[in-house]
Amino acid sequence: MATFQIEGGHSLKGEITPQGAKNETLQILCAVLLTDDEVIIENIPDIRDVNKLIGILGNLGVKIQKLGKGKYSFISDKLHLDYLESELFKEEGSSLRGSIMIVGPLLAKYGKGYIPRPGGDKIGRRRLDTHFEGFIKLGAKFRYNKEERFYGVEAPKGLKGTYMLLEEASVTGTANILMAAVLAKGITTIYNAACEPYLQQLCRMLVSMGAKIKGIGSNLLEIEGVEKLNGCTHRILPDMIEIGSWIGLAAMTKSEITIKNVSWENLGLIPNTFRKLGITIEKKGDDLYVPAHKDGYEVQSFIDGSIMNISDAPWPGFTPDLLSIMLVVATQARGSVLIHQKMFESRLFFVDKLIDMGAKIILCDPHRATIIGHDFKSTLKATTMTSPDIRAGISLLIAALSAKGTSTIHNIEQIDRGYENIDGRLKAIGAKITRM
Template sequence: MSKNSFEIIGGTPLKGEITPQGAKNEALQIISAVLLTKEKVVINNVPDIKDVNKLIDLLSNLGVKVDRLGKDSYSFQAENINTEYFQTEEFKTKGGSLRGSIMIVGPLLARFGKASIPKPGGDKIGRRRLDTHFIGLEKLGAKFVYDAENHFFDIDASQLKGTYILMDEASVTGTANIVMAAVLAEGTTTIYNAACEPYLQQLCKMLNRMGAKISGIGSNLLTIEGVEELGGTEHRMLPDMIEIGSFIGLAAMTGSEITIKDVHFNELGIIPTVFSRLGIKFELRGDDIYIPAQESYEIETFIDGSILTVSDAPWPGFTPDLLSIILVVAIQAKGNVLIHQKMFESRLFFVDKLIDMGAQIILCDPHRATVIGLDNNVRLRGIEMSSPDIRAGVSLLIAALSAQGKSVIHNIEQIERGYQDIEERLRSLGANIRRVSSSDD
């Protein structure tokens, strides 16, 4: 049993305003980029969550001067980096527990010509290959030596040279890593099939403000002219689109009237459209999304009348991180939907817990689930369960808030890796949620 759990009494509508945190997936890239310059970089709207705090801690141990300027603002200065730290046991432990640690490799190679990395950890959502990172960096001239006994990579990149790279998959972190290595490489690098998520666009714009020469931002063809050095800058993170999607789903599933503040609507891509296909009504008020309380919402069919399919795809397609949320919200919709999770093998395995709560879901295989909407005719019932990964954890939280009776969710450390102060923020909307430790259970 985990050290902390959430106890939730569900079934009551919520009401109020909620502000999304800074984007977790943007933060891991942007914070790693401070290693590219010896000058000061100030970053605002940094989310206060475990994965981000671990990365900041790792940079501090590497010798980066870190100052916390406010609740969500930091200044970083990577003037004196201790590259010997890579060989310490502490680095092997800390780096191995954080998947985001892979993001420091590109900038370190670019600036110092060498780096080391333990085999990273992170979510258990199926195989998450790092080949894309390594192949791209190798094409720029990096040499990887893997020490199988210690699960450790040593990388030499004393001569990084620009080149043409056709990526085997449009990996966001892979693209970010290669971009950060290429900005200081000699000559021109072209990356085709590059990821083009808003977070990656943010990184490229920040690097350009620091003196990089990146063109094609927002497309899947990036051209990078290497420069000798980069300078300091100030940067503000976008709000987290996964949180925004989670809150839209929460409002619908609990029949709540919620306003989500400062969403940067133009950066949300297809996300609002997919929720509206489930029948969820909302309106844009300035840059806030207002969701009225709805007694029921009906899933659209395709034009020929066949069942709607929602699947994930690289940006500007629908993000895989929100498929678990869509699946949960569909439970109380009117109509049916096929959820097709193409990118990860194990992300749908949490549906057994939803079925225990009374959901009508057929798990077709590890990638597909059909949800038969209950149209609020039957309420889910509260159960005791455990969170397998960040996004499934929040999906289960939404299900619990809509269910009759008491639910207990264990392993909430997984949820807290991606969502800051989640119980306080939900409580401010009127949610009946409290943290209990194992001794209380």
């Protein structure tokens, strides 16, 4: 188990470029299975979860060639489908939740897809019902081996387009069903579809491959199935979660940081939500500039004077992946804020580690926490902690960088799942961090 040692209490300064978006990359990598032609993907982040999925694709028989930093070629013309029922796949697939999205493309192209029960973050239950209910509506038959906890869908006669209303606007569920529908016969209509930028990117990539999709960017998608898809070249967007992480880092450490090439049009509510905590954010071309907050930052209040409430929601609402960052940033704000995590039930359980560092947090229940900010009149204390998941891990790292003294974070493999060379990039702007 790897560990970070962090000497906190130092201001940072410089430029940092966000990596390619993890969540988009996992979708896009699965889409290469839909065609026999070459697909070239650019700006792929070098992180554990993405590299695991690339490894799974390689074991499945995809020909993979690295063309440069973050640039890969994929050819999926001859696959080893027996790998899907192997012990190796059960081990590899169960450790990566994103591997569920290979099922849709395989079902559409080969008439069957299997997946072990996926793992991933320990942030509460994350149901797969949306995925499989969508496949069943397209005409697939569902299989589940309870003893081996193995899921499967089969459609030897192919899939047929239909209308479906999704119970939840699941991003991975929408992506999976969408990738199955592009090769189904007839028209598929998906209502209550997820519509975040990364799903829009998947739609645009599929259209460039020859798919027929209407309603991109809305929650109502119409897909007219085609017989085959062609190859393409696609570039991954910058990671909005990493961009939000750097904003939070700059505020907590009173640092002057410029985040390069952020794709402002795809940030949604992220900049304004940080502004609610009193953080100054400036747009400079396609860069995002955060000045050093030498005098701290003050939480806004609602018009009626009630306490600021920041909550998550499906896009275009505020992403749940940044609520942990908002919570940490609020610990040094001037004022109080209520963080309401609606979409996952255990993501706030890392706050005990912040309380140990001296933060004033009241955990109301698994979904809500009230934070009374210190206004930098007392700093967080260095401590030893363990990262439970990706987003809590980066939040604890930000807390450690702002705290006086030397902190230790264990299980940093969780952070490496979502952040590329994070210690090297932080050192480049002045952070004192050592990987043990």
